[in-house]
Amino acid sequence: MGLIFWPRPRKIIDYELDGPLTSQQPLDIYSLSHYSHGVIFFLLLGLFIKSKTHIIVLGLILEVFWEWIENTSFIIDKYRSNSRYKTYHGDSLINIFGDILFALIGLVSTAYYPVASIYIALMLELLLIPFDASLLSLSLGSLL
Numbered sequence: 001m002g003l004i005f006w007p008r009p010r011k012i013i014d015y016e017l018d019g020p021l022t023s024q025q026p027l028d029i030y031s032l033s034h035y036s037h038g039v040i041f042f043l044l045l046g047l048f049i050k051s052k053t054h055i056i057v058l059g060l061i062l063e064v065f066w067e068w069i070e071n072t073s074f075i076i077d078k079y080r081s082n083s084r085y086k087t088y089h090g091d092s093l094i095n096i097f098g099d100i101l102f103a104l105i106g107l108v109s110t111a112y113y114p115v116a117s118i119y120i121a122l123m124l125e126l127l128l129i130p131f132d133a134s135l136l137s138l139s140l141g142s143l144l
Contacts, residue, residue: 026098038106063103
């Protein structure tokens, strides 16, 4: 998968939607949609598993799997077929860690504050729609 760790120039956050450093810095606008992953994973896994710790661990495993799939050449090519993501060439390792961190925050916050976490996820998704950076527009809209 030839991922680089953290390219230069190094920043903490990159705001571009489809620039040369998009998905290369620890955080970008797309990191916010990973909070929703954590919320969704917790709620779905909670239907079958009662232990919060087990749900969080399994949710983290699912998020790592998501990141692995998202960075395969097949999925990268699917994103690039959308004119909005022409320069996308996959995530850097530091960006993958940032995305996993946001999913972990979603998992843990849902474990302890489920209603507030659902509202936060809905608010983030609504705020990200105009940028095509929401979970729905990225995962469903771009990939299907």
